[in-house]
Amino acid sequence: MxxxxxxxxxxxxxxxxxxxxxxxxxxxxxxxxxxxxxxxxxxxxxxxxxxxxxxxxxxxxxxxxxxxxxxxxxxxxxxxxxxxxxxxxxxxxxxxxxxxxxxxxxxxxxxxxxxxxxxxxxxxxxxxxxxxxxxxxxxxxxGPETTSYKKSYAEKPQIKRDEIIGHIIYIDKFGNLITNIPERMLELLQKKTGKKTLSLSINDREITSFEQSYSFGKKGELLFLIGSLGLVEIAAKESSAAQKLKIKNRDKCKIIVRNE
Structure with missing residues (x-):
């Protein structure tokens, strides 16, 4: 690689x-x-x-x-x-x-x-x-044994009150935004608040469609889902979420997942 x-x-x-x-x-x-x-x-x-x-x-x-x-x-x-x-x-x-x-x-x-x-x-x-x-x-x-290696630290997602704050860690070929928020954190948030409905905010855009896969919703509509890596992803049906949200690879973005 x-x-x-x-x-x-x-x-x-x-x-x-x-x-x-x-x-x-x-x-x-x-x-x-x-x-x-x-x-x-x-x-x-x-x-x-x-x-x-x-x-x-x-x-x-x-x-x-x-x-x-x-x-x-x-x-x-x-x-x-x-x-x-x-x-x-x-x-x-x-x-x-x-x-x-x-x-x-x-x-x-x-x-x-x-x-x-x-x-x-x-x-x-x-x-x-x-x-x-x-x-x-x-x-x-x-060569000789060593006990340490260089670590590239990444920000960890955090649960604060009734929301999760995370960030984008990768943008794939299709323009899907892969976040650092694992599925289990959504489950923890739902358990903590006793609520089931989720929405996501990024760059002052509110996304309310939480779907099973990329094919749900209307063409071009922004949605979020759990991807194959078990992480929250932001996507747009048959389109690029990165372009729609004007986000480049490794841009710092605050993502807030609220339980409503």
Whole structure:
């Protein structure tokens, strides 16, 4: 998974390095169209998809605005998976959710390319390390153990009296606004107030249609729902909620879900 896009040589170089070291490696692309330099978007997309992969999958994540600096490269082993990425917060959500078995700095040059650049460590260090790991090299060989990793902190939704305050964490291809409000918080709010009817406010717009899926309501009408990740999403039927509300990716917005 990278923010490289698909028009340049970057992704092909990563895959070539892996195939040369381990020709039998199976490579599945999560995405290469992350917003450039957007560590939080990378963290969210990885977190949203990793659990659907087979056990012992190795995730190579290259969203690396700090390439060439003193930031570390980390290898994380959890109960079921392996992750190699720059230590810049992109693994935050995954590692907070998973049980970490080992966490190591990737420093052993035996598992890098012979010639290193300062501007493409994804190709020269991370991809070969992932390939050698897939060949059965043990985690201990890649570098010293560490006890900490950089965390990219996100605001937590809060229940205040009869409302929940949250914010947008991701905008998908369809213009749906994914919030940080989990379904269980709506249930807690309903239980706390004893009321069932919900409405949502964002950018001074009141949305009263709380639906089961994107296909309900009139075309272009704003609605909110619980998406496939178990989070509140704001959508517009067969349209873009982001465009209708004039919201860009990662804009700070206060979302208030009231129980009426």
């Amino acid at each position: 990278t923010d490289f896009g698909e028009d340049d040589f970057f992704v092909a170089s990563l895959k070539g390095v892996i195939a040369k070291i381990n020709p039998s490696a199976r490579i599945i692309d999560i995405t290469h169209r992350l917003p450039s330099f957007d560590i939080k978007a990378g963290s969210f997309i990885l977190f949203s998809s990793f659990k659907y992969f087979p056990a012992r999958t190795i995730f190579l994540v290259v969203v690396d605005p700090g390439v060439g600096t003193s930031r570390n490269i980390v290898l994380a082993k959890t109960e079921n998976y392996f992750f190699i990425a720059p230590d810049n917060g992109v693994l935050s959500l995954v590692l907070e959710d998973e049980t970490i078995k080992q966490l190591r700095e990737v420093t052993n040059q035996d598992y890098f390319l012979p010639e290193l650049s300062r501007t493409f460590e994804g190709r020269d260090k991370m991809a070969p390390a992932a390939a050698w790991l897939s060949r059965g090299i043990s985690c201990e060989e890649f």
